[in-house]
Amino acid sequence: MRERGRAVAVFIVHDVQPRVWTAEELAFLRNVADRVEVGVARVRAEELQAVLNKELAHRLKNTLAIVQSIATQTLRGVSERDLVEAFERRVLALSRAHDVLIQKSWSAAKLRAVMESVLSMQTDLDRFALEGPDMDISPQAALSLSLLLHELATNALKYGALSAQSGMVRVSWRTGGGAAPTLVLDWTETGGPAVMPPRNKGGFGSRLIRMGLLGTREADLDFKPTGLRAEFRAPLAEVQVQVH
Template sequence: MTDFLVRRIARQPRGMAARIALGLAVAGLALGFRLALSPYIGMGAPFAAFVLGVLVASVFGGIASGVACAALLSVGGAFMMTATGHPAALRRSVLSLLFFVACSGFVIWIVTLLRAALAREVAARESERLLKLELHHRVKNTLAVVQSLADQTFRGATDTEAARRHFAARLAALADAHDVLVDAGWREVTLQTVAERALAPFRPTAPGRLTLDGGPAPVSPEAAVALTLCLHELATNAVKHGALSGEAGAVRLAWRVEETAGRRRLEVEWREAGGPTPAPGGRQGFGARLLTRALAAQPNAQARLDLGPDGALWRAAFDL
């Protein structure tokens, strides 16, 4: 019941006409109630009972409703007091009317402040509820990714210590992706930001061996996580077996956004050059599967990994 009243008070009738109508209706009820009591308590001092009507109108209808209620009650109360036929009571009537107007203004002001605070409280509760639902959804997704990484990393592993190191490195990459998204409020982030954070641990000391080339390309949080894992896998393989394992190799990560027929599509390319020739059939484990499947949840996603004489060539594309 309390929550219902809180929600009802926080809202107000739509449209100025509805708010004014509510105030006039409350004023009419207050006047009718006061007239019904007149045979028992007389017609004097009607304003004492009218402040409650202004309070009710302001609480449920806002400023316009409270002002309309106070205006009608002022006219009705003044008529009731002058209807007694005692000219000597004119001064008392004027003072009573002015005091009622002042009290009504104060009540409307206080209620307006309280309604604003209550509206903020209701909005905060709703924001907290949505945040909990979003957190629950993201935690489930993260746990699913971690479980998949663990299953694929340790499946068939003969060297458990090496598998543990691979798994820890992938978890660190996942944590870096989450740090980037937290800084962005779990909204879209640019591919430039994702790539710089994911590749920071792998940058060679020599300049120009790992270059990033691309314009503004915002990606969703889900795509940012998948791209981070892919870039981590590519960079790890490049350092161990590819272009970054020697002194002469280089890697270029490039991307662009194509716009055709109102559709925006992100194309990403990781190209290694100058690295050792890959062994036939090499790098076809979990890393290769990750690079071709991690982006599968994105709209119209495509990903391909080729092992050429200079190193890995990975191309991926999906709709933004």
């Protein structure tokens, strides 16, 4: 087999005695050789893509680290260190989503994997009950979901169920039918202190939560005394990976 004018492989066929190959036999051998060549090219392309993905992941991680470093230096004089730490952890949440996305060449991410990666930043995953069908979601949905879950978990640690030793969070999701199918995500806290509705609209984190998944603003927050219950909805077509 030749590639760009040079031999890259030799295809050898044995027989018990010298013979003259028929045109049909030669055509068959050429067909087999062509298939082998295609297979070799595919393996090489996959190996090259893996190397490129690894390099891309490394560079993006470095970029996120640089952004975090610049922000830290810029905000060094800020007296409210909570603001700086909140920003750093949001960058880290995006980095966690990036780690999951890079496993599929930034084309998609498993919904459950994104959840587990982001929520494990906050506390032990045993304190979360994840229930729902796993699915591939788009890069934009993965990044949006990572920020949304990060803010919800942060608030739960500060004021909600995760601030109590016995507190738990149930995260469930399902798809709704109809003319415009949707993804419905539920966040339910139990076992924590009594919850009161906020007196004001809150800060940036609260705004991120109210923006919902993919910025749809389809977010219903119910501050029950037994714990926060939130429901988020987004068009399934925008959440899932589009197959062209």
